Amino acid sequence: MPTPLLKPHTTRWLVLSFLLALLLELLPIEMTGWHWLPNWVGVLVIYWTLHLPRTFGIGLACALGLLTDMASASLFGQHALVFSLLSYLVLIRQRQMVMYSMLQQVMVVLGLMLLSQALTVVVRLATGAAFIGWGYFAASFVAAAVWPLLSHVLALSLQPSKQR
Amino acid sequence: MDFASSPRFFRRGPKPLTRFLLCSVLSLTLLVGDARFGWLTPLREAGSVLLYPLQWLIRTPQALARRAEDFLTIQTDLVAQNHALQNRLLIAEARLQRQTDLQRENQTLRELSQLRLQPPQTSLLAEVLYTSRDPFTYKLIIDKGVQEGMKEGFPVVDARGLVGQVTRVQPLTAEVTLLIERNHPVPVFIQRTGLRAVVFGTGGGVEVRYLAAHADVQAGDLLVTSGIDGIYPAGLPVARVTRAEKDAGSPFVRVVCEPMAWIEHHRALLVLNEKAALPPRPEPAPVIVVKSRRNKSTSEE
Numbered sequence: 001m002p003t004p005l006l007k008p009h010t011t012r013w014l015v016l017s018f019l020l021a022l023l024l025e026l027l028p029i030e031m032t033g034w035h036w037l038p039n040w041v042g043v044l045v046i047y048w049t050l051h052l053p054r055t056f057g058i059g060l061a062c063a064l065g066l067l068t069d070m071a072s073a074s075l076f077g078q079h080a081l082v083f084s085l086l087s088y089l090v091l092i093r094q095r096q097m098v099m100y101s102m103l104q105q106v107m108v109v110l111g112l113m114l115l116s117q118a119l120t121v122v123v124r125l126a127t128g129a130a131f132i133g134w135g136y137f138a139a140s141f142v143a144a145a146v147w148p149l150l151s152h153v154l155a156l157s158l159q160p161s162k163q164r
Numbered sequence: 165m166d167f168a169s170s171p172r173f174f175r176r177g178p179k180p181l182t183r184f185l186l187c188s189v190l191s192l193t194l195l196v197g198d199a200r201f202g203w204l205t206p207l208r209e210a211g212s213v214l215l216y217p218l219q220w221l222i223r224t225p226q227a228l229a230r231r232a233e234d235f236l237t238i239q240t241d242l243v244a245q246n247h248a249l250q251n252r253l254l255i256a257e258a259r260l261q262r263q264t265d266l267q268r269e270n271q272t273l274r275e276l277s278q279l280r281l282q283p284p285q286t287s288l289l290a291e292v293l294y295t296s297r298d299p300f301t302y303k304l305i306i307d308k309g310v311q312e313g314m315k316e317g318f319p320v321v322d323a324r325g326l327v328g329q330v331t332r333v334q335p336l337t338a339e340v341t342l343l344i345e346r347n348h349p350v351p352v353f354i355q356r357t358g359l360r361a362v363v364f365g366t367g368g369g370v371e372v373r374y375l376a377a378h379a380d381v382q383a384g385d386l387l388v389t390s391g392i393d394g395i396y397p398a399g400l401p402v403a404r405v406t407r408a409e410k411d412a413g414s415p416f417v418r419v420v421c422e423p424m425a426w427i428e429h430h431r432a433l434l435v436l437n438e439k440a441a442l443p444p445r446p447e448p449a450p451v452i453v454v455k456s457r458r459n460k461s462t463s464e465e
Contacts, residue, residue, distance in 0.1 A: 019218070026215070026222050026294050035299050058180060062187040066194075070211035071218075073305060073339055074298035076204045077194030084191065088184035120300075127199040129300040130346045130367030136299060 011055060013157035017044050018064060025071045035136055038143035041068050042116055045083045046109060047154055049090040050097055061087035078123055082116045089115075102148050109147045113140035205332070212334035219293055219337075286437040288312060290320075293337060295428075302342040302367070304328075306433060309336040317395050319436045325401035325424030326350065326389060327433060342427055343402070344368055352387040352402050354380075360390055363402055363421065370403050372419035381408040381419055397436065 021040035041064060048056040065080030072079070089112060090097065097108060117137055125131065177183070197203040290306040308314050310333050318330040320340050328348070332339035343350055346367035353360045357380050361372045375381065385405040391398025403421035410417050 022215075023218055023222050026219055058183040058187050062191060065191065067211070067215075070208060071215055072298045073296040073303050074301060075195055076198035076208070077191035078298075080191035081188055081195065084184055084187035088180055091180045123195065124300045127195070128347070132299055132367070 013154065014048055014052065014056060017048075017154065022067065022071055025068060035132075036138040036142055038113065038139040038146070039068075039079075039116075041065075041079070042083060042086060042113065043109070043143050043147070043150065045086050046090055046112060047151060049087045050094060051154075051158060053091055053094045056087075057091065058084050058087045075123070075127060078120060081123065082119050085119060086112055086116055102151075105151070106144050106147050110140055110144035113143045116140075208332070209334050212337055216336055223293065288314070288435040288437050290338075290433050290435050292431055292433060300367075302345040302365070303331075304340045304342065304433075305337050306340055306435070307337060308435065309334050309338050311335060313437065314338045314435065319396045319400070321400060321434050321436060322425045322432075324426055325403075326396065327425045327427060329395060330435065340433070343423060343425075344370055344427060350396065350402055351390045351393045353390045354405075355386040355388050356382075357385075360392075361387070361419075363387060370421045370423055372405075372421060373416065375417050375419060377410055377415055377417050379417055381405060381417060383407055386424075387421060 018041065021044050024037075024040050045056075045061045045064065049061065061083040062080045065078075065083035066076070068074075068079040068083075069076050097105065100108065114137060117140055121131070121136070178186075194204065288308055290308040293305045293307050296303045296305070306320075314330060314333050316330055316333055320327045320329060326343060328340050328342040328345070330338050331341040341348060342365070343363070344365045344367065346365055348365040350363045351360070352363050352372075359375075359379060359381075361375050361379075363370050364373050372381075372387070383405055387402045387405065389396040389398055389400040389402055401424040403423045405419055406422050407420040408417055409420075
């Protein structure tokens, strides 16, 4: 099947989406009852590594992780570690993953998000926090459920625009 | 077919694995540095200034909505609220009169007994910018920083009791660690009996640890800061005991408490601009060297 040529991308959408995700991270919300919201920056790291592997890679994921750490007042390097792992895992199988059907992609995203959350828990337990219950992992399922919508919306930025 | 190890036609810098290893080593170093040694304060300060425009952006719609809500409040609501507030003011004023009286009396008594005068207490109203999204930490970010004279260690209270303390100060914002943060200790005493104890956060709640099994604790006891740590002024309500269980297998009584302050539902907080000026800690009594050496040698044998 001939795939349509993607338009020469601009980084505008990439920057914009990450800004939005960071804004969501800074949202003033109640402390409890929101753990099911996934880490949007992490989901976006998966998306952009998958679709723009030449532009967005492990180094940028790591830098964004540091920004997220500052925004969420968590330990320095916690998100950086998780995001660079996500980016790496996507990058080594990127050429397979872009050809997957949506269902397969959802399963992969679920696995990746669960892995990233497990890594976060391990890091936090190692640095002396309390375990906060299995409900924490619900965020991964939400992320996987939102993935089709997210990738359809963000794919608009990669479609060739109509000739004017 | 293994794409990852096939020859590459285009230069793309180091391999993904190399880059990943570099990044993970960097972040692990930062993690250990932050968790164990607290190296990264300057970097955090710079980052907080960078993020401030974003914070402002996210807060503006909320502030506008609040203003609109204020504008559209119904008059009857306002009248009812006004009545309630006036009643409360009356009660508070009556109490305050008594308090000023007592304060004066206290001062003269202290002067008489040549005690150190208590410094006047000032406070700073701060608004909560946002709560940390990180579910493992119990922290709030407030909108006062170094510029307003914020310092680490300032106690933070609300109308009902102690909320926590300022633990990290940035130019425009500050981080408040809540008392329910895991292993966050607050020295208290039980108001009913005067028994000293330490309240620890458990990550979401508080409990009193290391209280002997025969200690006199009941459900409903109020725990108040004792002021012996030099951080919290004495007399702030901290928590109320909900359950005290004596377990035959443990030398300590298990005391479950509930924080007094309305910890997770704040918009505005009061930062007490005060640090008790305690005299320096006395040197510990000299250890008798001979005895300890003997002990050491016996233990080595």
